[in-house]
Amino acid sequence: xxxxxxxxxxxxxxxxxxxxxxxxxxxxVAHYFVPVDRIDHEIGRLRGARxxxxxxxxxxxxxxPPEAPAELAALLDVHLMLLHDEALITATKGxxxxxxxxxxWALSAQLEVLARQFxxxxxxxxxxxxxxxxxxxxxxxxxLAGQAGDEAPATAAAAKAMRDVxxxxxxxxxxNDVAPADMMQFKRSVFTGFVTxxxxxxxxxxxxxxxxxxxxxxxAREASRLIRQDDWVVIDGDAGVVIVNPSRIVLEEYRFRxxxxxxxRARLDRLRHTPAVTLDGEVVELLANxxxxxxxxxxxxxxxxxxxxxxxxxxxxxRGGDLPGEEEQFEAYRAAVEALQGLxxxxxxxxxxxxxxxERMSQQELRHEHGLNPALGLRAIRWSLSxxxxxRQQLRAILRAGAFGKVRILxxxxxxxxxxxxxxxxxxxxxxxxxxxGRAYGPVEVGAMIEVPAAxxxxxxxxxxxxxxxxxxxxxxxxxxxxDRADEAVAHLYDxxxxxxxxxxxxxxxxARQSGRGVSVCGEMAGDPAFTELLLAMGLRSFSMHPAxxxxxKQRVLRVDTRRLAAHLxxxxxxxAPQAALTQLQAGSWPH
Ligand code: PEP
Ligand code: MG
Numbered sequence: 001x002x003x004x005x006x007x008x009x010x011x012x013x014x015x016x017x018x019x020x021x022x023x024x025x026x027x028x029v030a031h032y033f034v035p036v037d038r039i040d041h042e043i044g045r046l047r048g049a050r051x052x053x054x055x056x057x058x059x060x061x062x063x064x065p066p067e068a069p070a071e072l073a074a075l076l077d078v079h080l081m082l083l084h085d086e087a088l089i090t091a092t093k094g095x096x097x098x099x100x101x102x103x104x105w106a107l108s109a110q111l112e113v114l115a116r117q118f119x120x121x122x123x124x125x126x127x128x129x130x131x132x133x134x135x136x137x138x139x140x141x142x143x144l145a146g147q148a149g150d151e152a153p154a155t156a157a158a159a160k161a162m163r164d165v166x167x168x169x170x171x172x173x174x175x176n177d178v179a180p181a182d183m184m185q186f187k188r189s190v191f192t193g194f195v196t197x198x199x200x201x202x203x204x205x206x207x208x209x210x211x212x213x214x215x216x217x218x219x220a221r222e223a224s225r226l227i228r229q230d231d232w233v234v235i236d237g238d239a240g241v242v243i244v245n246p247s248r249i250v251l252e253e254y255r256f257r258x259x260x261x262x263x264x265r266a267r268l269d270r271l272r273h274t275p276a277v278t279l280d281g282e283v284v285e286l287l288a289n290x291x292x293x294x295x296x297x298x299x300x301x302x303x304x305x306x307x308x309x310x311x312x313x314x315x316x317x318x319r320g321g322d323l324p325g326e327e328e329q330f331e332a333y334r335a336a337v338e339a340l341q342g343l344x345x346x347x348x349x350x351x352x353x354x355x356x357x358x359e360r361m362s363q364q365e366l367r368h369e370h371g372l373n374p375a376l377g378l379r380a381i382r383w384s385l386s387x388x389x390x391x392r393q394q395l396r397a398i399l400r401a402g403a404f405g406k407v408r409i410l411x412x413x414x415x416x417x418x419x420x421x422x423x424x425x426x427x428x429x430x431x432x433x434x435x436x437x438g439r440a441y442g443p444v445e446v447g448a449m450i451e452v453p454a455a456x457x458x459x460x461x462x463x464x465x466x467x468x469x470x471x472x473x474x475x476x477x478x479x480x481x482x483x484d485r486a487d488e489a490v491a492h493l494y495d496x497x498x499x500x501x502x503x504x505x506x507x508x509x510x511x512a513r514q515s516g517r518g519v520s521v522c523g524e525m526a527g528d529p530a531f532t533e534l535l536l537a538m539g540l541r542s543f544s545m546h547p548a549x550x551x552x553x554k555q556r557v558l559r560v561d562t563r564r565l566a567a568h569l570x571x572x573x574x575x576x577a578p579q580a581a582l583t584q585l586q587a588g589s590w591p592h
Contacts, residue, residue, distance in 0.1 A: 002245045005227070007195065007220030008491055009240035010206035014258040015193025015215040016251070017170035019231045019244075021112045021224060029104045029141065031189050033168060034096065042096050046089070046103045049143040054083055056139070075132070082136045087114060100168060104144055111137045113229055172233050176224045179357070182318075183208035193235040195223045195242050201494055202474040202524050203486035204356055210527070211291065213548035217242050219488030268551035272303040276554045278536065279561040286554060287346070287544035289522060293332050296339035299547045303554070306344035308470065308544025309410065309522040310336060312394070313350045317358055326393045333401035344406040346447070346470070346544075347398050349391070351412040353379025375484060380413035380451075385422050395430035402442025410470055414448040415455050420465050447518070451475035456504040463515045470544070471508055473523030477501050496525050497579040502534075506573055509538045520544055532556040534572065534582060537565035 020031070034042045061076045082088060088110060095106035111133065118130035173194040183205055192214055199205045199218030209216035215237030217223075227233060227244050234243040234254045243250060276284040287308030288299030292315070299307055315324050315332055324332070337345050352358050353374055384391040401407055411423055427446065434441050450456050451472035459469060473496065478485040480501050483494045495501070505521070512519035520542035525531045527545030529552055535543070536557070543553060565572070568585050575581035 002243060002247055002250070003226060005195070005217075005220050005223045005242040005244065007217040007223065007240050007242065008199070008201055008206075008488065009237055010199075010201055010218050011209040011212075011214060011216035011237045013193075013213075013215040013237050013261050014254050015170070015172050015235040015237070016254055016258065017172040017192050017233060019174045019227045019229060019233045020109065020171050020191070021227065021229050022108060022173060022175045029108050030102060031105045031191070032102050033100045033190065034102050036100070039097055039100065042103050043093055045144060045147050046092060046096065046106070046140075048147055049103070049140045050083055050089055052143040052146075053136070053139045054080060056143075057083070078129075078132055079136050079139075082133060083140075088133065088136070104141055107137055107140055107144075109229060116228070172235055174224050174227045174233070178205050193237065195220050195227070195233070195235060197221050197224050198486075198488055200485050200488055200491045202477070207474075207524065207546075208291070210524070211289065211295070211546040211548065213546070219491055221488070265551075268555060271551050271554050271558075272301070274303075274554065274558070276557045278557055279559065280563055282536070282541065282562050284536070284557045285520075285542040286550050286557075287344075287520065287522075287542065288547045288550065289544055290336070290547075293335035293339065295547070296336045296345075300340065300343075302547035302550045304343075304547060304550055306346070306406075307336065307340060308346050308520050308542065310345060310347045311351065312347055313352050313356055316350055316352060317356070319358070321358075323358075323390065326397045329394060329397035330400045333398055333407070334404050337401050337405035337407055340405060342405055344408060345401075346408040346410050347401070348410040348412055348449070349381070349384055349394055349398075351380045353377060353383050375478065381411050381419055381423070382413070385419060385426075388426065391426050392430045392433065395427055396434055396439075396441075399430060399434060399441035399444060400439060402444045403440045404442070407442060408445045408447060408468070410447045410449060412449045412472065413451050413475065414462065415452045417458075417461060420448075420462065424465065445518075449475075449522075450508050452479045453504060456508050459508050459511045460515065463512060463517050466517070468518030468520070469508065469512055471505060471519070471521040471523060473501070473505065473521060473525040476504060476523065480504060496528075496531070497577075499573065499576065499578055502573055502578055505535075506538045506569070509535075509540050513539050518542065527553060529553060529556040530579075533560050533565050533586070534569075534578075536560055536562045537569045537572075 057076050057080050061073055064073055091113070092106045092110045095101045095109050096103060101109060114133050115130050118127055118133070121127045170192045171190055173191040175194070176197045177199065178194070178196055194209065194214070194216050196205060196218045197220055203218060206216065206218050215235045217235055217237060217240050220242055223242060231244050232246065234246050234251065236243070236254070246254070276286050278284065285305055286303070287306045288302065288304035289309040289311070290296060290299055290307055291311050296307065315329060333347055378386060384394070395409070398407060398409055414420065414423070431441065445467035447468040447470055448455065448462050448466045449472040450459060450469050452475070455462060456476065462469065474485055477483070477494060477496055477498070481493065481495065481498055483490045485494060509519050519540065521535060521540060522544035525535070526543040527549030532553055533556070545553060565585065572578050572581045572585070
């Protein structure tokens with residue numbers, strides 16, 4: 001039976017594929033296809049892991065002290081039994097042999113199937129046995145981590161090539177939640193789209209989906225319960241709809257739309273190296289947002305004229321507390337700077353906290369762990385200033401990368417003048433430390449992100465100290481409207497068109513221009529063509545976005561005469577419904 005699940009459209013396009021359900025806790029498992037001639041080897045890895053865990057459980061059992069409760073030995077027996085259960089190991093082998101999944105993926109796929117069967121049991125005692133299976137699989141995965149497997153593909157394109165060779169259907173990921181840290185792994189995964197139960201339009205999961213340019217729907221609440229392993233799924237990333245087991249006619253319709261959007265992409269691709277200049281001759285800078293140095297080539301390919309936002313926090317995530325040192329960071333920043341071949345790279349100092357925890361956590365765990373309200377807590381520059389040694393270390397690494405090209409430092413979430421003083425003191429000390437150590441470093445410009453209303457209202461004062469500002473509209477909307485950007489329950493109120501948001505943006509751009517300082521937008525609004533003309537009319541000439549968005553925005557820029565809307569800007573800003581006012585103006589006074 002075909003069903004539809006509704007969520008938030010966060011990354012455009014249509015994906016059609018078989019569902020791979022992944023438990024949130026297992027999203028970090030590598031997903032790749034094993035070449036046919038390596039299948040036996042992969043099954044051997046699974047067998048080896050099973051034998052390893054069996055030995056471990058046996059010895060645990062033998063070492064139990066006499067006073068240990070009898071239940072403990074019984075539990076170990078249950079785990080040993082599960083380890084040899086057909087439903088687990090034989091079925092997992094089936095995923096490897098028939099579907100060519102790597103052992104870790106095969107195990108987590110089978111775990112998902114079994115977990116559902118347990119969830120549907122009426123007997124509460126049996127239902128609780130799910131935890132035993134999970135523990136056994138956890139042990140097996142740990143054991144597998146210690147055994148050399150085939151290399152997972154290094155890029156999404158390589159993963160896709162492996163899938164094509166294996167003759168497999170396209171796959172889409174369905175999960176309750178995907179932590180930002182785990183999203184990085186998807187950049188190299190086989191999935192062509194994804195659906196999550198939780199998340200908002202500018203949650204980091206959604207942002208990474210857009211950066212990968214794969215269709216995605218988040219906040220689909222019940223999706224991971226309603227969709228079953230291997231179901232055929234259509235993800236309509238434009239409408240925010242997921243169609244499970246579509247009828248033949250619906251499938252045909254979506255295949256048609258898929259082909260249309262591929263053609264559209266190919267057409268836009270031709271604009272890659274066209275300069276972004278408006279009809280009235282205004283030159284517009286289109287920059288890229290990246291998460292890792294490895295993203296830099298795709299920024300250049302997309303025609304970006306620099307990096308406007310390098311989210312450095314992704315270097316810090318999922319490392320079990322072992323944060324990257326100065327050398328490691330320096331190498332990463334230098335790699336990005338060199339890849340950009342003389343074009344500017346704006347490196348944002350670490351922005352962890354709120355919905356970007358250092359370690360993998362689901363939204364629920366995050367809220368539970370951090371209690372209160374992490375979005376209003378120790379995040380971004382607040383965290384950096386609370387760890388001055390770590391902050392200076394990052395500043396030194398960035399300054400050193402500045403010796404290899406044009407580098408700019410961007411500080412997230414500045415809100416207080418006292419923070420400004422501390423930031424520049426830390427910079428002066430970092431430079432002094434490099435001088436003392438005789439290390440080369442380059443001149444860098446320093447900018448502040450305008451992400452909280454307080455900063456937007458006092459931007460003139462910030463601009464006395466900073467060389468430029470960059471509007472982080474994702475957070476600016478969140479903090480202006482008091483809407484958690486990652487919470488699907490209030491996603492309908494997360495409104496970039498809200499007059500208060502637009503006024504703060506307009507004032508920031510105007511103040512920066514008046515003071516002769518640079519101003520950019522690096523939040524998701526920069527990559528949304530619905531806002532291009534409005535932002536241009538406000539005076540913005542620098543936009544930073546996912547590389548995949550650059551061509552669409554360029555197309556929009558090429559068709560705009562900035563003088564047209566500038567003459568009506570006040571009207572739009574004064575309106576209670578700015579979006580409607582803008583649409584009316586665009587439709588009436590200047591037909592395209
Ligand atoms: C923003 O808040 O708009 C921004 C660009 O930063 P991030 O999305 O990483 O919080
Ligand atoms: Mg932000």
